[in-house]
Amino acid sequence: MGNMTTESKAARPTLPASPPLTERQEARRRRILHTSARLASRGGFDAVQMREVAESSGVALGTLYRYFPSKVHLLVATMQDQLQHMHETLRKRPPSEQDPGARVAQTLMRAFRALQREPHLADAMVRALTFADRSVSPEVDTVSRLTTAIILDAMAPPATPRHPAQDPAHPAAAPTPEQLSAVRVIEHTWHSALITWLSGRASIAQVKIDIETVCRLIDLTSPDRDD
Amino acid sequence: MGNMTTESKAARPTLPASPPLTERQEARRRRILHTSARLASRGGFDAVQMREVAESSGVALGTLYRYFPSKVHLLVATMQDQLQHMHETLRKRPPSEQDPGARVAQTLMRAFRALQREPHLADAMVRALTFADRSVSPEVDTVSRLTTAIILDAMAPPATPRHPAQDPAHPAAAPTPEQLSAVRVIEHTWHSALITWLSGRASIAQVKIDIETVCRLIDLTSPDRDD
């Protein structure tokens, strides 16, 4: 009877929305995500086993599934977590290049090098991301928006005297539709290139070439609007 | 360490190489692939259940696993099969456009429409493709080469009086490294855009835009060499 997905009221800890988690719940969630990343760093996607995640996080299996309704949900949430860190890190050291394409390429290569440091973790996260079905769409979409934000940040021209502060509520300039299309293509290339690397079909050098190719060939210049 | 491949002698029916299959074996293989595609067309990745594939193909489970060492292998082989059909179909009606980019876009959109006719099958194949780990690299690589071939075919200028026949052993002109890089980016975009569509995060229209964007922005023109 009460079998249908009772999620209308169930905790939805993935999004900071809905029911505000208690402190212990927040702590559980953190522990779970930490365990997930730790196991993933060791053996990639396969090494993240739900029973082990639960046990190692000091949580019952059922609870784990209440927090993350599937392994893919868990890993996508893990990626979200990691991406947030990376976004902050990248924000601190903005790219040094002048050309927007070069800036994006530089930023993505930095991210790529970070992923190379934990290739198994990268494997788990990216595999989960691309394997996710419709039931994970919202979470995957969040990851996608984060990635887009990173690229747009990189594209934005370095701070000028004219636009001294990067007030987050007042982005330097709203990207044009053409730029957004270009960013989509870059993002596609980024994801797919990562997959070819992770599955051993492309070398690190090849991924570098692909990223640089797409950033070079795609026109990212914005109309020289001077408001 | 790639040590596990003790199968140097095992049947490798995926590649027409190695041990030449007997007629009955070839028939079994066909039956399996056909069943796989049929089940996939119904319910996508999840509907392709190994027990059911085996039973419905009139083959023991162990035999299925001898032919295709995993579900992903099976689905990637299925994709290979379908792609070959599509390649022939596309070859018969070459794109009508003049500009190389437009030709590629037209061809990919044709392929995309074919996939839309069997969205579940597309789901199963693409999910398998991107989920494949290193143990499936050779097979995935074959699929990748097929895709590349389709794009290169589309790029090649329409037959001219000068180059009347498309003798497969004598391709119109060897693509330049720059062109190959461009094709890689297009292929990345193609795969990733498909994933966003299949996971319900991008509309058909959006995929169309992404494909047209990458084909428009990427320079595919070949140096005007006149041998």
Place this chain on the structure above:
DNA sequence: CGGTAATCTAGAACAAGTTTCAGAACTGAT
């Protein structure tokens, strides 16, 4: 504080991919 509902735990149970094994059927060579 007491009660009620939601949450958490422990563990069994289920589902589907994968492996294994003993024996039957087939293949190729003599």
Place this chain on the structure above:
DNA sequence: ATCAGTTCTGAAACTTGTTCTAGATTACCG
């Protein structure tokens, strides 16, 4: 036709993701 080696079958076992259940714990509200 026979023998040896491979392949195929049928069925069970194993693995890991996922679901379910009954009871303990916790959070919240009056």
